[in-house]
Amino acid sequence: MIQLALPLLEGGSIAGVGNEEYVFKCYCRNKLNLYYTPGSPPCRSVLLTAKALGLEFNLIFMDLFKNDHMTPGFVKQNPQHTLPTLVHDGFILWER
Ligand SMILES: N[C@@H](CCC(=O)N[C@@H](CS)C(=O)NCC(=O)O)C(=O)O
Numbered sequence: 394m395i396q397l398a399l400p401l402l403e404g405g406s407i408a409g410v411g412n413e414e415y416v417f418k419c420y421c422r423n424k425l426n427l428y429y430t431p432g433s434p435p436c437r438s439v440l441l442t443a444k445a446l447g448l449e450f451n452l453i454f455m456d457l458f459k460n461d462h463m464t465p466g467f468v469k470q471n472p473q474h475t476l477p478t479l480v481h482d483g484f485i486l487w488e489r
Pocket residue numbers: 432433434435436457462473474475476477487488489
């Protein structure tokens with residue numbers, strides 16, 4: 394959560410507010426794109442956390458059995474080709 398807020402803080406538009414929740418909600422006023430697959434525990438963790446925070450995603454279903462995560466376009470965004478992957482306004486986040 395804090396990592397997602399950092400680009401806005403560094404951009405300086407509301408730096409110094411000192412309220413991470415406020416900053417996070419401002420930064421996420423546009424929906425985040427979540428590349429996910431339903432049976433994945435890490436994806437479910439992200440979905441549960443988002444529900445608790447009241448966040449909405451554009452959910453982009455990825456079928457691992459069809460190698461959706463191995464397409465050149467997706468691997469360019471996440472060279473580790475893992476799910477979940479969050480994409481928002483050029484900011485891309487995944488966990489190693
Ligand atoms: N530590 C990562 C692990 C993510 C991960 O391994 N996801 C699996 C699905 S549960 C995946 O994307 N596997 C496809 C691959 O590694 O190519 C996280 O928690 O996000």
